[in-house]
Amino acid sequence: MAVHLGNEALMCRVFPSSLRPTTMRWFDTLEKGSLGSFEELIRAFGARFITCTKVFKPIDSLLSMVIREGKTLRTYSDRDWETYNEINGDFEDVAVKTFKLGLPTEHELRKSFTMKTASNMRQLMERIDKYKQVKENQVQGKGKAKNVSG
Incomplete structure (x- = not known):
């Protein structure tokens, strides 16, 4: 046609x-x-x-993202990633910066981003995954230490 x-x-x-x-x-x-x-x-x-058209979220929904009390980093990063993907436009730089701001000021990952920022979403997700892996290894290491001494 x-x-x-x-x-x-x-x-x-x-x-x-x-x-x-x-x-x-x-x-x-x-x-x-x-x-x-x-x-x-x-x-x-x-x-x-046309009833199933995608309605994009406004950029404000990304700007207001914070880790909720009692929620895990995994939950926060998953919600952040999902929100980022539901926004129409190229706001990768905003998404990277706002992720850090949504973490509590005393959070180790936030401090890490302060010392060395991630420049894009790929780097951000890699840093989050590495942080989660380190934390997981620390928890597993403590569990093993208790079993050996007990």
Whole structure:
């Protein structure tokens, strides 16, 4: 159909050939002459069938991210990553900076980012994963020490 974009009458005639049974039933119920242009046909179609369009979150939702009391770093980073992916636009630099600001000032990872910042999301996620791995190893090491002495 893209080849015929300049010919509105032809587009209106070709349009039904692209429809499936459900949408074709809708098309068949349109009153003759109720739409005056292909643009109106597109709007009517969109109003009826495009219901699952993605609604992006505003940048504010990323700016207000903080680690909630009692929640883990994993929960916070997962929520941050999900929110970042639900924002339309290139806000990678903002996402990297706001992740650090959402951590408590005394958090070791925040201190680490203060000393050496991550410059993109890939570096941010790698640093978070390394931090989680170190913490996991420390917890496992303490558990082993208790078993050996006990």
